[in-house]
Every structure is written in C-alpha cells, then in structure tokens.
Amino acid sequence: MSTQETERLSSWDLLQLCMPWLLLAISGVVYFAWALPASGAEFWPEGASILGLLAAAAAWILAGSTLPITRRNMRPALSAVYFLGLLGLSIALMAYSEVFVILTIAGFFHAYLLSPWPLGLAAVFATSVALNGMTIFLPDPTPETLVMFVVIVIVQTAAIGIGIPISRRHEIAERKREELITRLEQALHENAVLHAQLVAQARESGVQDERERLAREIHDTLAQGFAGIITQLQAAQRPTGSARVPDQHITQALHLARNGLTEARRSVQALAPQELGSAHLPDAIRTLTERWSTDEQIAAQVEVTGRREPLSPAIEVALFRVAQESLTNVAKHADASRVGVTLSYTGSEVLLDVRDDGRGYAVAAGAGFGLTSMQQRIRGIGGHVELQSSPGEGTSVSVRVPAIVDQNEEAGR
Structure with a gap:
C-alpha cells in the first residue's frame, strides 16, 4: 500500500486494517512458542494443521478486508461473506487451542464493516457466542456457566454493538463532509479558472478602452488641430493684396499648433481639457x-x-x-x-x-x-x-x- 493511500484512510480504517494482522501474528506466535510445546505434542500433525489454517486465515484477511479497505471498495454482501469465513476459521483454530481466542477478537472489529447496522450487531453477537462458548461454556457446561455465558454474551454484545449505529452515523457524516470538501475544492478550482478568465478579459477590456480613449482624444485634439493648421497655412499661401494677411494665418497656425501640443500632453496624462482646468x-x-x-x-x-x-x-x-x-x-x-x-x-x-x-x-x-x-x-x-x-x-x-x-x-x- 502506497503512502498516499495510507494518508487517505481514517484512524478507524487503519485500526480495522491492522488489527486482524496483529491478532493473527500474536496468536500464532503464542501458540507455536508456548501452547504447542507446553502440551507436549509434536509439531506434526497438529502444528502443520494450525500452520495451514493460519495461512488460510492470512489469505482470507488479505482478500476480504485489507485490499477492499485500502481501495475503499468494501461491499456489504462480500463483507458478510468475509466475516462468516473469518469467524469459521477462528472457530476451527480455537478447536485446536484456546490461544486463538485472540484471533477471534478481530470479529468484533470487522463486525463494524457490515451494513445495515442490525447485521453488524448480529455479527458482534455471533463473535461473542463463539469466543465465550469455546472458553466458558463448552469445556464443562453447568447451569452456572450457562447463566454466566448468557449474561456475558448479552453484556458484551450490548457494550460493543452500541458503537455500531453511532459509528454508522459518524461514517455517514464523514462521507458527507468529504463530499462537501470535494465540491468546495471543485468550486474553488472553477472560481480560480473564472477569476483568471475575468482578469484576462478585464485586461483586454482595459487595453481596448484605453485605445478608444486615445483615439477619441487624438481625433478631438490633434486631428482637429492639424486640420486647422493646414487650413491656415493654405490660406497663407494664397496670393493676396496685403502683406499682413499671410502673417495672420501663420500666427493663427502657430496658435493652433501650441494648443494642439498642450492638448496632446493632457490627453496622454488623461487630464481634462485645458478649458475645464480653471x-x-x-x-x-x-x-x-x-x-x-x-x-x-x-x-x-x-x-x-x-x-x-x-x-x-x-x-x-x-x-x-x-x-x-x-x-x-x-x-x-x-x-x-x-x-x-x-x-x-x-x-x-x-x-x-x-x-x-x-x-x-x-x-x-x-x-x-x-x-x-x-x-x-x-x-x-x-x-x-x-x-x-x-x-x-x-x-x-x-x-x-x-x-x-x-x-x-x-x-x-
């Protein structure tokens, strides 16, 4: 499993992922290091049978819980089949040694994988019956042990099973929260794209507006000023009977040129026309x-x-x-x-x-x-x-x- 996949799992998912492996390893080590030698039995055939059941349990846990949990594709029907298989393997191992009660405890954790929640509660009850039946009731059944067995199963089922509907509501709320976060991330991404588009459009619009402003200012100031200068200079070129007339046109052309230069500077600086300045x-x-x-x-x-x-x-x-x-x-x-x-x-x-x-x-x-x-x-x-x-x-x-x-x-x- 990759680091990214591990980071996506919640603490409860990690607990369900690791707990059966931990209990399987502990029960196997305790059995082969202590229970089997203490019984005086040879490794063959009992030890070989236990080793085969442990290998089958490991393969079952890998296929039924580890891979589905890491891939987030747990399905209710397959989860029920997995639980029954795990409980059956645990009972088979407990038939050889009570040490494997340790492995049976994994049933309590994986009962939370079942849905709807009444099915998970039934799985807790079945696990409690199997676990306490092999350790309290079956070896030497008496009326007292029967009463004790019933009380322990009821209390254990109630104490552990009450967390199933609570965790189911929490899981639903967590799923909604994740969906909301996903939608928010998508909305933020879409907003970022829209913002970038708006910025680009605003920049283009600003450039276009500035071009139009300069075009209007040039037309209203420079173009008109040049037209007036040309008119005055053309008038100055015409033959007249007075020497003062061409000078008057030239003076007027200079006046227009100065005004045009002033207006051009004001247009570049986006200032108001000179007449509006005062x-x-x-x-x-x-x-x-x-x-x-x-x-x-x-x-x-x-x-x-x-x-x-x-x-x-x-x-x-x-x-x-x-x-x-x-x-x-x-x-x-x-x-x-x-x-x-x-x-x-x-x-x-x-x-x-x-x-x-x-x-x-x-x-x-x-x-x-x-x-x-x-x-x-x-x-x-x-x-x-x-x-x-x-x-x-x-x-x-x-x-x-x-x-x-x-x-x-x-x-x-």
Missing part, C-alpha cells in the same frame, strides 16, 4: 464657442438654462468634447452662418444642443469617426445622443446625460 462646464463651453466663432468667423450664441451644478469630471469632459466635435464639424462641413449652443440643467439630467443653419445632410448616409466617437463617449457615462439633419435644413446634435454631481465639490461647499 472653470466649470458652462464657462468652458462659452469660452470654447467664443474662440471658435472668432477663428471661424461664424456667429455663435451660447445659452445656459436651469440651476448650474458642478458635475462629475467625466460628464463635464464628455459634454465639452461633444460641443468641441460638433463645432468642428460645423466649420468643416456645414457652411453655416449661425450656430446656437444650449446647455440645460433640468435637475436629474443635463442637456446639450448644438444647432446650425448649414447645408445639412442625410443622416441615413452614416456617420464618420467623429460622430461615432461622440456616441461612444456619451454611452460610456450612461447618456444618449440624437442627431437630426436633412439636406438644406441644418443639423442639430442633442445630448442627454444624467446629472451626477461632483462629490468633492459638494463636500467643499
């Missing part, structure tokens, strides 16, 4: 719109309604970027003469509307990266974007987001 959303949108109107030479009006609340930075950044992207699209595509920006605080929600009177377009034609990025931003904070436009009737971008208040600002009040 002001809240209404003032930042007003500053953005006025500067855009000056640069693009398009009339623009900003209106703020409702009670102003300091919003969560994520919401303010998202709304600011939507306003920025919408104004950029107006400058690039709309050919508009007037733009209106409305920021409305309604209590539970904040609304942002950017409208122009430009050429418009067919919404069914699809959206570019700018509009897709805008929608992703707003969905990321639990909001909704609605785009309305048709050829010749201008465009309206409407955003609705939850009014989540900045807790740090509230605590500072």
